[in-house]
Amino acid sequence: MSDSITAKGRTMAAKESGTPKVRKRTLSSVVTSQMRQRIVDGTFPPGSQLNEVELARRFATSRGPVREGMQRLVQEGLLVSEPHRGMFVPLLDESDIADLYYARAAVERAAMLRLVDQGVTAATVANLEQALGEMAAAIEREDWGAVATSDLRFHELIVDASGSPRLSRMYAALAGESRLAINILVGSYDGRTDYLEEHAKIFELLVAGNRSGLLGELSRHLQTGQDTATKNSRGAVADSAAAVRDTTT
Amino acid sequence: MSDSITAKGRTMAAKESGTPKVRKRTLSSVVTSQMRQRIVDGTFPPGSQLNEVELARRFATSRGPVREGMQRLVQEGLLVSEPHRGMFVPLLDESDIADLYYARAAVERAAMLRLVDQGVTAATVANLEQALGEMAAAIEREDWGAVATSDLRFHELIVDASGSPRLSRMYAALAGESRLAINILVGSYDGRTDYLEEHAKIFELLVAGNRSGLLGELSRHLQTGQDTATKNSRGAVADSAAAVRDTTT
DNA sequence: GGGTGCCTAACTGTTGACAATTAAGTCCGA
DNA sequence: TCGGACTTAATTGTCAACAGTTAGGCACCC
Numbered sequence: 239m240s241d242s243i244t245a246k247g248r249t250m251a252a253k254e255s256g257t258p259k260v261r262k263r264t265l266s267s268v269v270t271s272q273m274r275q276r277i278v279d280g281t282f283p284p285g286s287q288l289n290e291v292e293l294a295r296r297f298a299t300s301r302g303p304v305r306e307g308m309q310r311l312v313q314e315g316l317l318v319s320e321p322h323r324g325m326f327v328p329l330l331d332e333s334d335i336a337d338l339y340y341a342r343a344a345v346e347r348a349a350m351l352r353l354v355d356q357g358v359t360a361a362t363v364a365n366l367e368q369a370l371g372e373m374a375a376a377i378e379r380e381d382w383g384a385v386a387t388s389d390l391r392f393h394e395l396i397v398d399a400s401g402s403p404r405l406s407r408m409y410a411a412l413a414g415e416s417r418l419a420i421n422i423l424v425g426s427y428d429g430r431t432d433y434l435e436e437h438a439k440i441f442e443l444l445v446a447g448n449r450s451g452l453l454g455e456l457s458r459h460l461q462t463g464q465d466t467a468t469k470n471s472r473g474a475v476a477d478s479a480a481a482v483r484d485t486t487t
Numbered sequence: 488m489s490d491s492i493t494a495k496g497r498t499m500a501a502k503e504s505g506t507p508k509v510r511k512r513t514l515s516s517v518v519t520s521q522m523r524q525r526i527v528d529g530t531f532p533p534g535s536q537l538n539e540v541e542l543a544r545r546f547a548t549s550r551g552p553v554r555e556g557m558q559r560l561v562q563e564g565l566l567v568s569e570p571h572r573g574m575f576v577p578l579l580d581e582s583d584i585a586d587l588y589y590a591r592a593a594v595e596r597a598a599m600l601r602l603v604d605q606g607v608t609a610a611t612v613a614n615l616e617q618a619l620g621e622m623a624a625a626i627e628r629e630d631w632g633a634v635a636t637s638d639l640r641f642h643e644l645i646v647d648a649s650g651s652p653r654l655s656r657m658y659a660a661l662a663g664e665s666r667l668a669i670n671i672l673v674g675s676y677d678g679r680t681d682y683l684e685e686h687a688k689i690f691e692l693l694v695a696g697n698r699s700g701l702l703g704e705l706s707r708h709l710q711t712g713q714d715t716a717t718k719n720s721r722g723a724v725a726d727s728a729a730a731v732r733d734t735t736t
Numbered sequence: 737g738g739g740t741g742c743c744t745a746a747c748t749g750t751t752g753a754c755a756a757t758t759a760a761g762t763c764c765g766a
Numbered sequence: 767t768c769g770g771a772c773t774t775a776a777t778t779g780t781c782a783a784c785a786g787t788t789a790g791g792c793a794c795c796c
Contacts, residue, residue, distance in 0.1 A: 264778095264779070265779075265780070266779080266780095267570075289746095289747080290747080290748070291746095291747080291748095299780080299781085300780060300781045300782065301748090301781085301782090302779080303779085305555065306554065306555070306779095309555055309558040309559060310562065313559065313562035313563075314562075315653075315656075321513050321516075321748085321787095322513075322748060322749075322786085322787050323747085323748080323787090323788070323789090324747070324748070337651050337653050340601075340651055340654075341651060341653035341654050344593065344594065344596075344654065345593065348592075348593030348597075349593075352589075402586050402589055402590060403586055404564075404586050404587060404589075404590035405589075405590050405593065408590070408657045408660075411657075415653075513748095513749070514749075515749080536777095538777075539777075540777080540778095548750080548751085549750060549752065550752090551750055551751070552749085552750070554779090555749095570757095570778085570779090571756085571758060571777085571778060571779075572757095572758070572759090572777085572778080573778070574778095
């Protein structure tokens with residue numbers, strides 16, 4: 239019953255440039271990853287429509303896999319579907335951001351409490367320290383996109399470490415939406431140089447197992463994050479919407 | 488430029504409740520609903536495979552809408568995908584059930600606390616009372632499937648009442664999975680005649696705004712639910728798996 | 737001049753056929 | 767008798783063409 243080496247003739251249909259490191263993954267999944275990446279990194283800005291035929295052409299596939307990928311991204315909160323109209327990258331308004339941070343707080347609180355209960359493993363400590371290191375390096379070179387990535391990664395690591403598949407699954411969607419909200423205000427991160435120490439504080443309290451301190455610090459941290467996102471998105475969403483209008487006319 | 492829109496047609500359509508309920512559902516969505524229904528009500532038992540061509544034939548469509556619906560149900564936790572093999576209704580083992588109830592507790596706790604904060608509206612009270620009424624009626628006529636439905640509906644109403652779209656979205660998936668777990672042990676509900684009063688207790692504490700009591704009662708309630716599910720599923724999953732094996736051979 | 741109704745263009749929704757993959761059954765040889 | 771490679775049936779993954787819907791523009795009528 240051991241895993242026999244199915245080393246059969248692997249037809250290398252690797253075209254010259256199309257797909258970088260395509261493994262045994264199905265086409266739909268690689269298309270999904272590609273689209274998720276481009277939504278998250280801002281290539282497809284909030285408010286924009288994703289044209290099926292254009293994407294299919296760009297990925298050198300048919301519309302089937304593209305539609306399938308879109309279905310998944312809808313459930314992740316990275317796309318909204320308007321029947322017979324198309325798929326659009328969500329425009330998060332003030333109430334969306336508030337709800338997003340509220341839901342994140344609910345999930346992270348539960349994860350942290352459980353993590354303290356069952357103790358933080360050495361591997362978790364190492365992962366978190368690495369994320370903090372990446373964040374510091376990103377701040378150093380003023381790469382605010384990377385700062386946002388390490389920021390979300392830090393929080394995601396905590397949730398994953400709690401060992402609940404369902405909590406992780408739910409949080410992944412929230413993290414994706416958060417990235418959407420943060421994208422609008424990338425560049426305004428520099429006004430918040432205390433990000434690193436806030437995360438370091440949470441890390442310390444987590445290792446120390448300080449429950450009440452942890453909950454308080456988390457609330458503060460997310461609250462400031464929400465305030466920043468809300469404040470900076472006030473005009474940003476309007477601009478974004480206007481920009482979309484321009485491009486579509 | 489000229490923003491002087493008379494806004495006549497808009498106000499008419501918006502103010503008026505004239506939107507006919509004949510919303511044009513797309514084929515994919517109706518197929519999705521149908522499949523969700525049959526998974527949840529046990530027509531497609533846990534462990535069974537959903538054949539695309541057979542379902543397409545049964546729904547008198549092509550495989551496209553069926554595949555699209557399956558994608559959605561995967562994200563809801565009602566199906567698992569094994570690439571190049573097929574879609575299967577999940578078989579929840581002991582750890583799955585534990586994780587499921589843990590995640591539910593996390594979400595419901597947050598929802599309840601917020602609900603107490605912002606006060607319970609009259610509409611919410613009415614909805615919850617109705618759910619309790621349906622539960623009592625279902626118990627009376629020993630319709631355990633309906634008991635499970637009203638049970639989950641009660642909890643879902645609480646989460647929805649908290650007014651967080653994302654919390655509701657996450658909880659919907661958890662509720663669907665819970666229904667899957669409960670289906671196995673439908674009929675063993677009769678051993679737990681205290682279900683109604685447990686829910687009534689939660690309802691009272693919620694209206695009274697008793698935080699600590701609420702959290703304690705919720706923990707107890709979900710714990711007993713988890714214990715029952717776990718205990719009754721011990722042999723059930725084995726039987727179910729065996730039954731699936733029989734039908735597939 | 738303003739409103740109304742068609743009309744067209746572009747897009748999504750749907751379909752049936754084709755290709756690729758998996759797993760089980762079978763046959764052969766040691 | 768056992769092991770392994772081959773064959774084969776069934777199922778999923780992918781594709782290109784067709785059909786239906788939506789929204790915006792244009793001419794026409796009042």
